[in-house]
Amino acid sequence: MTLLGVILLGVCFTSKPGNLKAADDSFFWISATGDLRGEIKPCGCSTDGDMGGLLRRATYLKQMRSSHESVVYLDLGNNFPVPSEQGRLKVDLIQKAMLELRPDAILVGPNELLYERPLLNQNLPYFLSNLRGDWLVKKSLFVAAGEKRVGLWGYLSPAQIYQNKHEELDVFPVSSQFIEDLQKQLEETHPDFAVLMFRGDEKELQKFEKSQLFDLIITGSNNDDELNQILEMKTSEGSFISIPTKGQGAFHGRVDLNNKKKVNLELDWFLAKYEDDQKMMAYFDVYDQSVQALFFSNLDRMEKHELEAPYAGEETCKTCHIVQHQIWSTSRHSNAFATLENVNKHFDLECLQCHVVGLQKEGFLSPELTPKLLNVQCENCHGPGKAHSSNPKIRTPNAAVKEVCSSCHQGSHSPKFDYSLYYPKIAH
Numbered sequence: 137m138t139l140l141g142v143i144l145l146g147v148c149f150t151s152k153p154g155n156l157k158a159a160d161d162s163f164f165w166i167s168a169t170g171d172l173r174g175e176i177k178p179c180g181c182s183t184d185g186d187m188g189g190l191l192r193r194a195t196y197l198k199q200m201r202s203s204h205e206s207v208v209y210l211d212l213g214n215n216f217p218v219p220s221e222q223g224r225l226k227v228d229l230i231q232k233a234m235l236e237l238r239p240d241a242i243l244v245g246p247n248e249l250l251y252e253r254p255l256l257n258q259n260l261p262y263f264l265s266n267l268r269g270d271w272l273v274k275k276s277l278f279v280a281a282g283e284k285r286v287g288l289w290g291y292l293s294p295a296q297i298y299q300n301k302h303e304e305l306d307v308f309p310v311s312s313q314f315i316e317d318l319q320k321q322l323e324e325t326h327p328d329f330a331v332l333m334f335r336g337d338e339k340e341l342q343k344f345e346k347s348q349l350f351d352l353i354i355t356g357s358n359n360d361d362e363l364n365q366i367l368e369m370k371t372s373e374g375s376f377i378s379i380p381t382k383g384q385g386a387f388h389g390r391v392d393l394n395n396k397k398k399v400n401l402e403l404d405w406f407l408a409k410y411e412d413d414q415k416m417m418a419y420f421d422v423y424d425q426s427v428q429a430l431f432f433s434n435l436d437r438m439e440k441h442e443l444e445a446p447y448a449g450e451e452t453c454k455t456c457h458i459v460q461h462q463i464w465s466t467s468r469h470s471n472a473f474a475t476l477e478n479v480n481k482h483f484d485l486e487c488l489q490c491h492v493v494g495l496q497k498e499g500f501l502s503p504e505l506t507p508k509l510l511n512v513q514c515e516n517c518h519g520p521g522k523a524h525s526s527n528p529k530i531r532t533p534n535a536a537v538k539e540v541c542s543s544c545h546q547g548s549h550s551p552k553f554d555y556s557l558y559y560p561k562i563a564h
């Protein structure tokens with residue numbers, strides 16, 4: 137897979153007007169992450185998709201900080217998952233983890249704005265520059281890198297805010313007025329190095345690039361496809377690094393203030409070689425307990441519905457389709473629930489959805505209440521088959537069975553999925 141390994145991207149750095157004389161040995165390190173999008177930990181579904189997560193990020197940063205002097209750590213934001221009850225638990229976990237990771241800045245991203253105001257932890261350095269009026273975050277940040285001062289500005293395109301839960305938040309697009317404003321701020325504060333953390337489209341990026349105000353521009357990822365990472369934003373003038381999506385990796389690089397234009401940022405994927413950080417693991421245990429509690433509280437609610445399940449369960453299919461059942465029972469699908477039990481994730485709805493029958497579709501509730509609906513069964517692919525079982529003249533609902541695979545074999549859960557290679561392994 138082309139994703140793996142370390143790649144080097146030549147980054148186009150814009151030059152700043154005015155000449156700044158720095159001391160001879162003045163350099164610092166920069167590291168950037170972001171776009172977690174709720175992917176707090178790799179699911180473990182496949183070795184090829186086994187990248188990312190906060191536990192490895194913590195180890196990575198510890199190593200980075202112990203072996204490099206003056207590390208400025210930036211996060212491009214967009215870390216929260218889309219809202220749900222479980223998403224809310226993740227937000228807590230993510231922010232606890234971020235407090236531990238101590239970023240110097242976090243750009244407010246679209247996903248952070250899907251939640252109500254109090255969810256942005258005030259002890260974290262969230263910020264955003266293209267804001268009108270007062271809002272709860274700073275508009276620029278200045279951090280020390282050894283003896284030097286690094287100035288940070290952040291831009292979030294209003295076009296990228298799909299949903300804004302904050303009526304009082306007034307974000308404006310980049311304009312010549314805004315560029316002038318930034319120039320003034322830079323002249324007044326004259327940092328040794330100026331960074332723009334950016335999330336927007338190429339046209340907007342070009343405006344910042346043309347302004348030549350910033351020594352370095354790092355962009356958030358605009359894509360949601362972890363298998364096809366786009367790690368550069370290209371404008372007609374140059375290219376800028378875009379951080380890996382779904383928190384799968386980080387960039388790091390050495391900034392030499394005597395030669396600001398020549399910096400290479402290196403990409404590191406958070407592979408299993410970065411061990412899980414033990415301290416942070418404790419937070420994950422707390423999270424798993426809350427997820428389990430949520431599971432049981434949902435169960436209470438669902439039990440009250442007393443739904444008539446449209447599923448029959450594989451034991452019923454077996455009575456007439458002995459051969460197919462025999463083949464199925466030797467496939468990994470028939471073991472998918474035990475797989476979750478082995479990693480103690482059989483109470484996590486986000487995992488169960490692909491490892492049991494009909495979760496949240498009037499099927500699986502719990503191992504105790506619906507013991508016949510564990511694992512990936514006939515009905516995951518052929519559709520609910522109770523009606524067919526009592527009258528075989530009624531066909532099973534899914535005519536296009538082939539197309540159903542990708543509802544589970546998707547993204548990092550099954551990066552190598554290819555129907556023509558996978559189907560023969562389960563052909564019946």
Ligand code: HEC
Binds near residue numbers: 475484486553
């Ligand atoms: C979108 C569907 C989906 C979700 C959600 C999902 N899985 Fe999976 N999982 C799969 C598929 C598909 C495979 C088989 C991948 C393959 O072999 O190509 C798999 C395989 C696995 C395996 C077996 C790995 C091995 O090689 O033996 C484990 C363990 C696992 N998943 C754990 C989890 C956990 C834990 C979660 C929740 C954090 C989860 N899964 C969520 C679809 C999913």
Ligand code: HEC
Binds near residue numbers: 452457514526531
């Ligand atoms: C009482 C016996 C019986 C049971 C129980 C039964 N089937 Fe069938 N099934 C049949 C017969 C008979 C046919 C052939 C029907 C035909 O060709 O007209 C069939 C055909 C099928 C077909 C191919 C045609 C279609 O309807 O798509 C599928 C797929 C299928 N069954 C799946 C299942 C699944 C899944 C279950 C369990 C939920 C199940 N069957 C339970 C008897 C049964």
Ligand code: HEC
Binds near residue numbers: 517541543544545561
């Ligand atoms: C409801 C979710 C789901 C659907 C739909 C699904 N799978 Fe799977 N598949 C899984 C899970 C989960 C595993 C891993 C089970 C385990 O190892 O515990 C898996 C494993 C497999 C494996 C074993 C992989 C290996 O390398 O041995 C094959 C092959 C496979 N699936 C093929 C298919 C095909 C083909 C389809 C569509 C016709 C399909 N699956 C549809 C969830 C699904």
Ligand code: HEC
Binds near residue numbers: 460461469517537562
């Ligand atoms: C991972 C998905 C998956 C699972 C699980 C699965 N099937 Fe199938 N099944 C398929 C696919 C795909 C086909 C082939 C359909 C085609 O070629 O059009 C098929 C074909 C069949 C056929 C033949 C249909 C025909 O028209 O000839 C029957 C009968 C059948 N399955 C029954 C079952 C039974 C019973 C089980 C459970 C013991 C089961 N299947 C489990 C995906 C699945």
